[in-house]
Amino acid sequence: MKKLTVLLFILGVFQGAYAQFEGTLVYDCTIKSKTLMTIYETKSKVRIESKIYPMKEGAADIAKGKEQDDLLLDFETKKEVRFVPRHHAFVETGFSQLSAEKNMKLTDGDISVEPVGTEKIGKLDCQHFVVKVKGEKKDLWITKELGSSNVCLGGILLYYPKGSMILEKIKAAGGDGVVVKVQVGDQVTMLTNYQTRPPAAYNFEIPADFKKM
Numbered sequence: 110m111k112k113l114t115v116l117l118f119i120l121g122v123f124q125g126a127y128a129q130f131e132g133t134l135v136y137d138c139t140i141k142s143k144t145l146m147t148i149y150e151t152k153s154k155v156r157i158e159s160k161i162y163p164m165k166e167g168a169a170d171i172a173k174g175k176e177q178d179d180l181l182l183d184f185e186t187k188k189e190v191r192f193v194p195r196h197h198a199f200v201e202t203g204f205s206q207l208s209a210e211k212n213m214k215l216t217d218g219d220i221s222v223e224p225v226g227t228e229k230i231g232k233l234d235c236q237h238f239v240v241k242v243k244g245e246k247k248d249l250w251i252t253k254e255l256g257s258s259n260v261c262l263g264g265i266l267l268y269y270p271k272g273s274m275i276l277e278k279i280k281a282a283g284g285d286g287v288v289v290k291v292q293v294g295d296q297v298t299m300l301t302n303y304q305t306r307p308p309a310a311y312n313f314e315i316p317a318d319f320k321k322m
Contacts, residue, residue, distance in 0.1 A: 130256035132305040138298040143169040149308040155182040198322045222282040250290040262288040
């Protein structure tokens with residue numbers, strides 16, 4: 110019985126490590142301003158909310174925070190929806206990052222991903238990667254403890270969705286997980302909070318009073 114219990118425990122850990130992440134991720138990047146990004150993820154959809162706060166005497170000026178347009182990524186329809194609240198409207202396109210990579214004429218040879226080593230950030234065991242895209246360097250720390258993800262944070266307001274050449278290269282190098290830290294030069298973005306339960310369905314709905322532009 111003890112052997113069976115141990116085996117079931119090991120299988121549970123293994124499945125949890127490689128299961129699809131479903132939950133909420135909160136990121137913070139504070140330099141001259143504070144940028145907060147919240148990612149809600151299910152197995153087939155991702156919603157991204159972000160807000161930028163100016164800094165005043167070393168603290169974020171909450172009253173002057175500016176909300177950015179929310180993004181909804183649907184991996185079943187392969188559509189990206191951008192919400193424009195000021196016009197009570199939404200714009201539907203293909204994934205903007207994939208279009209950007211196409212416009213850049215990005216090739217596999219333009220992307221390099223080098224595993225550096227393992228590090229612990231907070232309570233999470235992470236793999237450190239150096240990612241270069243056409244010579245531009247960034248460092249990513251990715252954990253597998255929360256499961257696999259359909260989107261990879263690449264910096265402030267930059268997201269690599271499933272299908273991105275950059276994300277596929279990162280995953281091929283062993284970075285199939287959740288980003289815990291991103292560093293681009295002096296700019297550091299950190300995962301500051303996370304929940305591992307599926308977000309409420311309303312996060313992925315288009316408001317009834319929004320019209321398609």
